[in-house]
Amino acid sequence: MNGPHLPYPELCLPDLVAGHAQRRPHAPAVVQGDLTLSYRDLVGRASALAASLRAHGIAPDDLVGVCVDRRPDLVVALLGVQAAGAGYVPLDPALPPQRLRELSAEARLDVIVGAPTAAPEAFGDVTVLGVPAETAPWQPTPATLSTTAYAMFTSGSTGQPKGAVIEHRALTEKVTNIADFSNYGEATRCLAFASIGFDASVADLLAPLAAGGTVVLAGDAERADPTRLYRVCAEQGVDVVVLPPPILPLLDPARLPGVRLVMTGGEATGPEQVGRWTEGGRRFISVYGPTEATVLVSWFEGSGTWTRPIPIGRPAANHRIHLVDDSLREVGPGEIGEVLAGGPGLGRGYLFDAARTAERFIPDPFTPQPGQRLYRTGDLARWLPDGSLEFLGRADRQVKIRGQRIELGEVEAVLRRHPEVGNASVQAGVGPGGQELVAYVATGLDVADLRAYCARLLPPAAVPARMFTMAELPITINGKIDTERLVALAEPAPAPQGEAPATxxxxxxxxxxxxxxxxxxxxxxxxxxxxxxxxxxxxxxxxxxxxxxxxxxxxxxxxxxxxxxxxxxxxxxAAEAGPATASRGRPPALSPAQQRLWFLDRYFHAAASAYNVAFAERLTGPLDIAALATALTAVADRQQILRWRIPDTDGVPYAVADPPAPVPLPVLELAPGTELATHLATGAAAPFTLATDTLWRAELIRTGADEHVLAVYAHHAVFDGWSQSLFYADLATAYRAALGDGPPLPPLPATYGDYVAWRADRSRRRAQQDLDWWLEHLTGVPVVLELPGGRDRPAEQTFTSAAVTTRLDRAATAALTDLAAGLGATPAAAVLAAFALVLARRTGHPDLVIGTPTVDRRAADFEQMVGFFIEIAPLRLRQAPEAGFAEHVRAAWEELLAALAHPEAPVERLVGGFGLGGLLDRSPLVQVLFNMYTFDEPKLDLAGLDSEPVPVAAPGSPFDLTLYGVTRDGHLRVEIVFNPEVYGTDLMTALLGEVEQLLRAGTADPRQPVSQLPGWTAIPAGTPGHVTRAARVKRAVGRSGAITQRPATATERQIASVWCNVLGIPEVAATDSFFDIGGGSLAVAVVQRQLNRLLGTNLRLVDLFRHPTVRTLATHLDSTRASMESPAESAEDAAVERAARRGAVRLQRARRRWTDEPAVEGDPA
The missing domain is CATH 1.10.1200.10 (ACP-like)
Incomplete structure (x- = not known):
């Protein structure tokens, strides 16, 4: 997965700081107590130190040690070494002299900048220079972006320190990156807490200076005493703190009211810290990144109550992350893999260790660009359904307990979730029965209570055999848990024996x-x-x-x-595995899902706007309208699919990409009396003509002197829910470029046409396997779901919409999240389980199909691509009210995982496989949809402007009803969007209330049988809804038995001949239903045309639906052929006729044109 693009300056850090000194010479750069170092003084003193170092023979790419107490001189030393062109090696004066000597020797230092309190004898014959008090004129650093900025030592698994070499390009990119997502600027006052030997110092010391902010340098006393820390932050107006996870539980957020941002990282953070630190609107960001990748490769921002382990987020800007197995092949969603990190933040390698560098810094096998590298972190993670990463610990922190492999980090995460646990460390030790787990927990709880808590959430082998409680865990100078003072790993347990395998x-x-x-x-x-x-x-x-x-x-x-x-x-x-990346340069082509949307748009007039996407942002501030229009054009230039049209030839759709052209941006003012919401709803409902229109449009609505609303409308065929964030990221970058403040958007590595080709290649290898699985999995499930109390359904499906909404409070949302996490699932599974239970209760049927969208952005090439990457998976939910809610959540989660594991069966193929092509009044197979939004709320960040989303009403409902769920600010918001021509508002409000009630009751008592939960009552007999027609796989071509009723009359034989020709089958029986042997609306139209030409009749499409067998159709034709006139049509006949006629296309031509996909023989859904 790739992070968004973020431009960064082509300057080294000293020159960035010098630029602030030139623009704002008297601004405070570093403060500590009564000492203030202005930018002019900082740069002047650093320049004097650089001159002294050059006089001692220091040249670019040399290394110079820095061993200075935590005073402003420390910052002078760091900047001065870099100003000389050298890279600094941090040497914390608090380290023992022997350790200082070892690091100095490892780095082969000739010169060290040291304060008077640092004992010179610690470094032997190395030259020790003081930090000058005088200043000197600034000279640009002789360093380049490819020379060393610093070398930082980290601990190695062998006990030998490793020196990670970081170049200036990586440092400049990283301080720019941190400043961007943390909103560092000239007004920032950041507490510098980290030791200079810890890479968090990049975030709390170097990044604020690069942004022109003020560093409030915490001394050793403030770092050790929370009371002094509170006082320093209050007196100095600190608004940003960067703190290691073990420190967070020791501090009271209420004592730091001026802090707007808390950043943490370096190891796992207790999930309860999110809620503690975000109370009152404070931001909480957890960063992940090894020292070798300059502190940051991904980050996560949390808010509200958080009970499951904190993810490490998504890739940071300009960076990419791959999860791989031992053979460096990417693993699938939910699978565990090693984290490989790439991007400009990667270090050069290890100091004087070419072998280790070659082992850990490897060529990037996932990109064709030469020279690209990835760093093997040794960390294990998995992709969560929402696209973020869950950290699972180190690959070398897995142990075997009683035949079960245990990840120590997972056990630690469970312990840290307890509200009365401050921190925890779990190690492996030796006990009477062999290897066992030992937990060290900072808590006041009894060991018995802790063990009982773990037993509820962990398998028996993962429950620590021994637990030790204490006030706090020992931490190292870098703020990490001091594991050397805990327990050492022991020998592995013996393995059992068994019988040999056979194949x-x-x-x-x-x-x-x-x-x-x-x-x-x-x-x-x-x-x-x-x-x-x-x-x-x-x-x-x-x-x-x-x-x-x-x-x-x-x-x-x-x-x-x-x-x-x-x-x-x-x-x-299983099918053979295929490539994980796409071939490039393929022409525009339609995916199966896009073909389905085209069919609905073409032949169901009411669907024209139901598949529109609309969103809007209120922009406050001095907007440059011309720059915004230029930016929109740049986005469309980068995202080829935004220049698509979808025309057709003889009913066969295809994609055309128009050349880049200016994107129109009309500027409107609302007519008097027109509400903004009404205007946006009207715009959202305006249909696109797929053949001639560009499939998106934007408009700007002026609502005040310095206030506008940017509205974007798009057809779903080119824009899915994930695309909004990508569109916003591109627009922000392009807008900055249009203002002259950044580089232009880079081209994407692939196009949507490349995706379609990649998808088709994958489908050829495993489509039949997945189709067979789905057909078997769904066999016997009812394919029509209709709730009691609904309205008379129109003869032809309509797509109008209405909505009802509810919101769970923070406590209920937290309980739901905690329950799901304890079951190894997600909140989506819990909401889906409750939804299915309520539907089963109302219909009186325990076996249901509920569709859910799945996202197919599995290859890195498509991570940043706007487009339609959605498929609908028909989930089969079996309900048993005598089981507990927890069991239903587990079952829902397993069904979601199963759907992800079988992606190569588009719903239209399943419709064909079950012979469901004859439905015109509803969506075949799936009438009810479940959609849990798992991505972050899209945010538009245009330079110099404030932005807030403006809600836009849904323009239509493609299904009878859809339940949407999303968690924002600690609240679960649940909405049902429904077709008001099928169901009334009162019914949907009651349904939503039952879902909410079941969520609350089920999370409060998850093991109680659902039928015994408060509020659960059986629907009275005689009122269940319409749940009919069990799914049965259509008869395969080439039957095993003989046809007992062959076509007998001339008309029957002619009809059978046409059916065989159109469907590509050898024979049909007189009693076969067209839709049961593979016919769908595409094929019906072809049959109608061929029969009319062959028989000279005026056969209507509605006749084929009303007389679906050879014999009944022949009888109908024989009775009407003499007059050659159609009988009078009923209103229902007319409706069906209109819908069927719109399906008139030439199926054989379609099959020839759609060569990249298996033939779609059933109804597009």
Whole structure:
């Protein structure tokens, strides 16, 4: 996944700081107590030190040690070394002399800048220079962006320190990056808390200086005493603090009222800290990044109550992250992989250690650009459904307990979630029964209470055998937990024995099994989970098997197969694995989902605006309208799909990309009496003509002297929900460039046409496998869901919309989130479970289909691409009110995972597979949708302007009803958008109330049978809704048995001949239904044309729907052929006729044109 693009200056840090000194010489750069160092004095003294260093022979790319007490002289020393062209090596004076000597020797230092309190004898023969008090005229640094900025030592697994070399380009990019998402500026006053030997000093010391802000340097006394820290922050007006996670629980946020931003990182942060520190609107940002990547590769901003482990967020601007298995192949969503980080923030390598550098800094296999590298962090993570990363600890922090592999970081995360736990560290030790877990917990709780808490949330092997409680955990000088004072790792437990596997595949799986579980898998019927496997090890097993077998193994193959024999059988049936990146330069082409939207737009007039997307932002401030128009044009130039049209030839749609051209931006003023909401709703409902219109438009509405509303309307075919954030990011960059304050938008690495080709290649390898899975999975489920109490359904589907909304309070939202996290799921699974239970209760049927959108942005090439990457997955939810709510949440989560694991069966293929093409009054197979927004709220950040979103009413409802969920500011907001011609507002309000009530009751008592929860009552007999027609796979071409009723009359034989020709099948029976043997609306139109030409009749499309078998259609034709006139039409006939006629296309031509996708034989949904 790639972060957004962010321009950064081509200057080294000393020159950036010198620029502020020239513009604002008297502005405070560093303050400590009564001492204030202005930018002029800071740069002047640094220049004097640089001259002294050059006089001692220091040249660009040399290294100079800095061993200065925490006083303003420290900042002078750091900047002075870089001003001389050298890189600094931080040497904390608090370290023991022996450690200082070792670091000095490792760095091969000849010169050290040291304060008088730093004992010179600690460094042997090394030259020690003081920090000059005098100033000198500034001279630009001789350093370049490719020379060393600093070398920072980190601990190694062998105990030998590693020196990570960071160049100026990485440093400049990183301070710019941090300043951007933290809003550092000239008014910023940031507390510098970190030791200079800790890379957090880049964020709290160097980044504020690069932005022209003020560094409030915390002395050793303030760093050790919270009371003094509060006083310093209050007296100096500190508004930003960067603190290590172990410090956060020790401080009272209420004592720091002026702080607007808390930044943390370096290790796992307790989730309760989010709520503590964001109370009152304060921002809370957790950053992730190794020293080797200049402190930052991803970041996460949280707010409100947070109970599950804090993610490490999404890639930072200009950076990319890949999760890979041991063979450097990218793992799928939800699977565990090692974090590989890339981008301009990567360091040069390790100091004087070419072998280690080559091992950890590797060529980037995921990009064609030469010279690109990735850093192997050794950290394990997985992609969450919302696109963020969940950190799972170090690869070398996995241990084996009683046959089960345990990730120590996960156990620590569970302990830290307890509201009365300040911090926790879990290590492996040796006990009477072999290896066991030992927990060290900062808490006042009893050990028995802690053990009971862990037993509720962890498997037995992961519950620490020994626990020690204390007031606080010891931390190192860098703010990390001092593990050397805890317990050492012990020897592994012996492995059990079993029976040998039988096939080559089983033996390969056994090898992977043995590595993961640290025991030989010798019994082909041994259960993976009985031997210590669980969801995480299953994901790792899947990644390993993909590498070993070269096949697209899915998590379900382990979940369902379980044994060596079962997993091997599923693996042998899996498709071969394919490439993870796209070929480039393919022409525009339509995806299956876009073809479905085109069909609905073309043949269902009412759907024309139902698939529009609309959003708006209120912009306050001095807006440059010409620059905004230029920026919109630049975005459309970068995002090719925003220049698309979708015309067709003889009913076959295709994509055309128009050349770049100025994007119109009309500036409007509302007519007197017109409400903004009404105007936006009207704009959202205005249809696009797909063949001739550019499929998006923008307008600017002037609402005040310095206030405008930017409205954007787009067709779903070119714009999905994820695209809004990408569009905003591009627009912000392009607007800054249009103002002359930044570089232009770079081109994307691929186009949507490349995505379609990549998707088609993947589909060719596994489409049939996924289709077979879905057809089997859904067989027997009712395909029509209609609630009781609804209105008379129109004969032809309409797409009008209305909405009802509710919002859960923070406590209920937190309880829901906590329940889901404890079950290893997400809040989406809990909301889906409640929704399905309520629908089952109202319809009286426990087996339902609920659709959900899935996002197909799996390849890095498409991460920043605007477009339509959505498919609808028909989830099968089976309800059992006698089971607890927790069990339904687990089942919903497993169904969501299963859908992600089988992406190659577009819903239109399932409609065809089940022969559901004859429905005109509703969406086939899926009439109810569930959509939980898991991405962050899109934010538009135009330079010099304040922005806030303006709500826009949905222009239509593509389904009978859709339940939307989103969590913002600690509140879960749930909305039902419905078709008011099918259901009334009172019914939908009651339905939504039942969902909310079940969410509250189910989270309060998740193990109580749902039927016994408060408010759960059975619907009275006789009132269930319409849940009918179990899904059955249509008869395959080439039946095994003989046809018993062959076409008998001349008309029957002619009809059968046309059907065989159109559907590509050898024979049909007189009693076969057209829709049961593969016919859909595309094919119906072709049949109508061919029969009219062959028989000389005036056959209407509605006749084919009303007489779907060969025999009934022949009887109808024979009775009407003499007159050659159509009978009088009823209103219902006319409606069906109109809808059917709009489906008149030539199917054979479509199949020839859509060569990149399997033929779509059923109804597009």
């Amino acid at each position: 080559d595949t089983e033996r390969l799986i056994a090898q992977a099994w043995a590595v993961l579980l640290d025991e030989p898998a010798l019994d082909r019927d041994a259960d993976f989970y009985d031997h210590g496997g669980h969801s995480i090890t299953a994901m790792r097993l899947v990644a390993d098997l993909r590498k070993r077998l070269g096949r697209n193994i899915a998590i379900e193959d382990v979940l369902i197969g379980r044994t060596l024999r079962g997993i091997a059988a599923r693996a042998d049936a």
